[in-house]
Amino acid sequence: MNDKPDLDTADIARQLEEATSAQERFQILFFVLRDRICMLVYPPGTQLSEEALANEFGISRSPLRKALQILEADGLLRSQQGVGTLVTEVDLDELQQVYQLRMELNELTGKLSPATVDAALVQAFDKIRVRADVLRHAPSRSGFARLNIDFFHVFQLLSENQPLHDVAEKLFYQTCRIWLTLIPDQDLASEVAVFCNEVEDIAKAIATHDVSAAALIRRAHLSMGFKRLRRQKSGAGAESTDGAS
Amino acid sequence: MNDKPDLDTADIARQLEEATSAQERFQILFFVLRDRICMLVYPPGTQLSEEALANEFGISRSPLRKALQILEADGLLRSQQGVGTLVTEVDLDELQQVYQLRMELNELTGKLSPATVDAALVQAFDKIRVRADVLRHAPSRSGFARLNIDFFHVFQLLSENQPLHDVAEKLFYQTCRIWLTLIPDQDLASEVAVFCNEVEDIAKAIATHDVSAAALIRRAHLSMGFKRLRRQKSGAGAESTDGAS
DNA sequence: GCTTCTATAATTGTGTACAAATAGGCTAAT
């Protein structure tokens, strides 16, 4: 697992110095930047400065650019000469096809090289469940995003098909920002509650060693989640339906 | 479609000069190098020299390295400081998971955003069918590889799900070298014949506008092809079963 | 006031020199 919560600038610079190979340094940069993009530290539309980032990390533009190029290939950035490096926008309509594909791939998780469920795996899901329960009682946007990411990575453990992992991960990071961008604060608690239920259901399925059931539950929730997002988007600006505000 | 047959060095250098944007230049480099790798112009294990390639294309190492980095991310190259840039080996065992995933994705081609079959599409498949028939009467390794690639790209037209395209393309280029590396000359003609039958069957399905059927046929052939490759590999070195040699 | 052109500032792309790392050969000691 390489999903460290994002660290302080000095820590990252230190890690980069301690890294022995160029590949290690690249991975650090890549994961840190991807995390910042998906946690909306750099919201969609943000312009990044190669020089500023290089200075922050204590390196030159060359190794930084490699990380930026891969992020661009993954659809999270877009660089253009004379313009800048911009964090891509997330649009639900454009992401519909990605969502469809993700749903199908999730079904494959239960079919292609399914992992044998052991105690460690059950525990990993339970840990997520506990965190979700904690989050339910004190919802926060960043906490929700972080848990969503971590849950995805635990779910990945259910299949041992490496190409499937790679593909699913790429697609996940293309879509995960949509939640933070579309869910208004007033709906955060209810979304967290839904997420909590999903995690509980899946944890239960895993506890009974039923990987296929877990995959089906997840697929269903992906589908429902997308539909909620669609409703959220079409209704945005039109109302705040509850009488609170 | 960006699959030009590989061009002469001077042509490529000229194209690079004529290109207006950096992205265009990158794409030229990427497609040319990927094509050379998959056509086994650079066989697995080949060491590429950044400097030599840069000289050949009349550019510096910087833009070349971007193309190499993406090819490395796609699993076709591997660079290491002090060692070199090596074309990755293709191993059937490692590719088994990729093949499994490709089979499942092919089924999705018929389900996710299937294209409406029109005259142009039917004609595109028929063009492949004709080329396959020509190849059957004069089999050649490079001709087989080229047709296999072109057929893949035509098949991609059956779905309009762009993420599915991207994923399928990446996986295809990870596997397509296996044919040229495993099929001995003596079996080339029979493999071409099998391929010819597949193309004919699929072209027929497309002619009747049945995308799902085409996808199922392709899936079946992928499966059978993998099994033939497995037999090929396990039997390699043990024999040349026919009494010719 | 509006438009259009130009100059300028800011940003990424490219070229190049040098640093870091590795493999392979050579030498010397056992």
Added chain:
DNA sequence: ATTAGCCTATTTGTACACAATTATAGAAGC
């Protein structure tokens, strides 16, 4: 003869300077 250590050539990685490109602001003309 073999093995360990070192040295050198080769290759990719990094830093940096400069070129190419673009957006923006300002001035001039209408």
